[in-house]
Amino acid sequence: MTLDDVIAYCLAKPGAEETYPWGEGELVAKVGGKAFAFIGIGSPSVGLKCGVDAEAALPWRERYPDAIEVSAYIGRYGWNRVDLGADVADDDVVEMIDLSYDAVVAKLPKAKRP
Template identity: 65%
Template sequence: MRRDDLIDYCLAKPGAEESYPWGDVELVAKVGGKAFAFIGMDGDSVGVKCGRTAAEADEYRQRYPDDVRISDYIGRYGWNSVRYHGGAVSDDEVRELVDRSYDAILAKLPKSKRPA
């Protein structure tokens, strides 16, 4: 998957918006003001929520030890950094992980912040 395709996929989600809190280094895809994907602009990885805890997210790290690692700073909350280009994780699975991350964040939003 190419970066532009991943960005387009993330931003096509209902209520999704892009943010650049650290300049042009990383695009953060958000829904209701909360991040569901961190896309590095210099590399080929996306940070997504893969479980409620690091232990739940560990399944992906075990399945793809060369392409999935615990996310810096937020990994203990179930976030992984997933290599989306040139690795073993298929495009379909990357999209599925983005979907799951989006759904997890959406479920925690108050109804007033959820997209219509």
């Protein structure tokens, strides 16, 4: 998937909003005020919640060892960084985005869920 495809897919999710908390270099897609995707604009990549902790997110890193790594600072909470310039199947990127979005929505109070 291209960077533009990832941005469009994330922002098409119900209740998704586009934010730039650290300037124009990184777009953060949020739902209910909580991040579900950290999208690197300068270096095409996306950080996604892929499990409850780093161990649960490990299968994705094992499947794509040259393209997916533990996210800096938040990797221990199950976040992986996906290099969009690498050879990761589009279906797998979509699945990871869906998993991340669903995990964040599930933790939202019912009043904030889309």
